[in-house]
Amino acid sequence: MTATIPNLWPDDIKVDVLPPLVILRAQASKIHQLTKGALLGDVTSTEGSDGFVTHRLDLIAPALDNRRARILSVTHREGFYPVVIEAECYRPKARSVAEMMHLGTLFDTKVGTTWPDATNWRPAAAGQSEFVKCVGEVLKSKEVRAVIDSLLALSNEKNQPAEEPAA
Amino acid sequence: MITFLFWNLKSQPLRERLARLAVAHSVDVLVVAECDMQSAAVSRALSEATGSAYRVVPGSGNALRVFTRTPLANWRPLFTDTLEAWLGFRFRVPNGPELLVFAVHMWSKLRTTEPDRMQDAKELAEDVRQLEAQEGHSRTLVVGDFNVNPFEVPLVWSSGLHAVPDRRAAEREARTIHAREYALMYNPTWGVMGDRTPGPSGTYYRAASESANYFWNTYDQVLMRPALAGHLTELRVLDSDGTETLLTASGIPDAANGSDHLPLLFRFDW
Numbered sequence: 001m002t003a004t005i006p007n008l009w010p011d012d013i014k015v016d017v018l019p020p021l022v023i024l025r026a027q028a029s030k031i032h033q034l035t036k037g038a039l040l041g042d043v044t045s046t047e048g049s050d051g052f053v054t055h056r057l058d059l060i061a062p063a064l065d066n067r068r069a070r071i072l073s074v075t076h077r078e079g080f081y082p083v084v085i086e087a088e089c090y091r092p093k094a095r096s097v098a099e100m101m102h103l104g105t106l107f108d109t110k111v112g113t114t115w116p117d118a119t120n121w122r123p124a125a126a127g128q129s130e131f132v133k134c135v136g137e138v139l140k141s142k143e144v145r146a147v148i149d150s151l152l153a154l155s156n157e158k159n160q161p162a163e164e165p166a167a
Numbered sequence: 168m169i170t171f172l173f174w175n176l177k178s179q180p181l182r183e184r185l186a187r188l189a190v191a192h193s194v195d196v197l198v199v200a201e202c203d204m205q206s207a208a209v210s211r212a213l214s215e216a217t218g219s220a221y222r223v224v225p226g227s228g229n230a231l232r233v234f235t236r237t238p239l240a241n242w243r244p245l246f247t248d249t250l251e252a253w254l255g256f257r258f259r260v261p262n263g264p265e266l267l268v269f270a271v272h273m274w275s276k277l278r279t280t281e282p283d284r285m286q287d288a289k290e291l292a293e294d295v296r297q298l299e300a301q302e303g304h305s306r307t308l309v310v311g312d313f314n315v316n317p318f319e320v321p322l323v324w325s326s327g328l329h330a331v332p333d334r335r336a337a338e339r340e341a342r343t344i345h346a347r348e349y350a351l352m353y354n355p356t357w358g359v360m361g362d363r364t365p366g367p368s369g370t371y372y373r374a375a376s377e378s379a380n381y382f383w384n385t386y387d388q389v390l391m392r393p394a395l396a397g398h399l400t401e402l403r404v405l406d407s408d409g410t411e412t413l414l415t416a417s418g419i420p421d422a423a424n425g426s427d428h429l430p431l432l433f434r435f436d437w
Contacts, residue, residue: 046289048286049282049286050282052282054290064243064244065243067244067245067246068246068247068255068298069247070248073249086250087249147247
C-alpha cells in the first residue's frame with residue numbers, strides 16, 4: 001500500500017500574483033472615482049542602489065493647484081516581494097531625536113544583516129496577500145482619512161461660489 | 168530683500184530665542200524643524216517681539232513648520248511627504264518673483280545607512296523636479312537639516328541633489344552622464360564650513376568615537392537652482408540670538424540651553 005503524501009504547500013497560493021506597482025496604480029485610479037474627480041492618485045517610482053525600487057502613492061487635489069500629499073511608499077528589489085511599506089500609520093509616535101534613534105534603517109544591507117530588517121517598524125509583506133492587506137490598512141487608516149478629508153474640505157471651500165452681496 | 172532663517176530646535180521651547188533672532192536679523196520667513204511648541208505661541212512670541220504679524224504657513228507639518236510675516240496669500244502648499252521629511256510650497260516674494268520652497272528635515276532617517284540617505288536624496292530630487300515641471304520654473308530653494316554634510320555623496324551625487332559648491336559650475340544648469348541629463352543645484356553652504364570662515368565651523372558639533380570624525384558638521388543647508396544663485400546676498404551660521412550666545416564657553420552649540428544645531432540665516436535680493 002502506498003502512503004498518501006500530504007500537500008505541504010499553503011492553501012492560499014494564487015497564480016494571478018501582480019507586481020506591487022500594478023496594485024498601487026489600481027488604487028490610484030480608484031480614488032478618482034470615489035471622490036468624483038476631486039482627488040487624483042499618482043504613483044511615481046525611483047530606482048535606488050542594490051536593485052531597490054521605491055514606488056510612492058500620492059493624492060493630488062486639482063482644485064488646490066495640484067497640491068500633493070504622499071500617503072504611502074513601498075520598496076522592493078527586482079523580485080517584487082518581499083516589499084516594505086512606509087506610511088504614517090505605522091510610524092512609532094516618537095517626537096524626539098532620542099526616540100527616533102531607535103527606529104532603524106530601511107536599506108541596511110551590511111554583511112551579516114538580512115533585508116528587510118525584521119526589527120524595523122516598517123512592515124514587510126512577504127507576498128501579494130500580505131501586501132494587499134497592508135495597503136488596505138494604510139488607505140483605511142485615520143492618518144490617510146485625515147489627509148483625504150482635509151484635501152476635500154479645502155477643495156470644496158475653494159470651489160464654493162462667492163457669496164452674493166446683500167441687497 | 169527677503170530674509171530666511173532655518174533652525175532645528177531639537178524639541179526645545181525656544182520661542183523667545185527665535186523671536187530675538189527675528190528681531191536681530193529682520194527675518195521674514197522662519198523654517199523650523201523639530202518644533203514641539205504650539206504654533207500660536209511661536210507666532211505670538213514673534214509678533215510681540217518684532218511688531219509684525221507672524222503666522223504659521225498652511226501646509227506646515229507637525230514638527231517641520233514655516234512661520235512668516237509675509238502675507239499668507241503669497242504661500243500655497245504644494246507637497247507633503249509621507250513622514251514629513253520634506254514639504255513643498257509656492258511662495259511669491261513680496262515685490263519679487265515666485266519661488267518653489269522646499270523645507271527639509273530628514274528626521275525620520277537618523278542613523279541610517281548610506282543607501283538610505285542616497286535613496287532619500289534621490290526621492291527628494293525627483294519631487295523637486297516634478298514640482299518644477301508642474302510650476303513651470305526652477306526658481307527653487309531647498310532648505311533644512313539634511314543629516315549629511317555638503318560634501319557627502321547624497322548631496323553631490325548626480326541622481327541625488329546634485330548640489331555643487333561653485334556658482335559658476337552650477338550655472339551650467341545640467342550635466343549629461345551616460346546620455347542622461349541631471350540638473351544641478353548650487354550649495355553655498357560649502358562656504359560656511361570650517362574655522363577659516365567668520366562664523367562657527369559648522370551647524371552641529373559631534374565628537375564621535377568613529378575613526379572618521381569631522382567634529383563640526385554642516386547638516387543644515389540651503390541649496391538652490393542657478394536661477395536664484397545670483398540673488399543670494401548673505402549666508403551665515405549664527406552663534407548668537409542677537410542678545411545671548413548660542414555657544415558654550417568651549418565654543419560648541421549650547422544644547423543645554425538651546426539647540427544642538429545652530430541657525431542658518433540667508434537673504435536674497437531682487
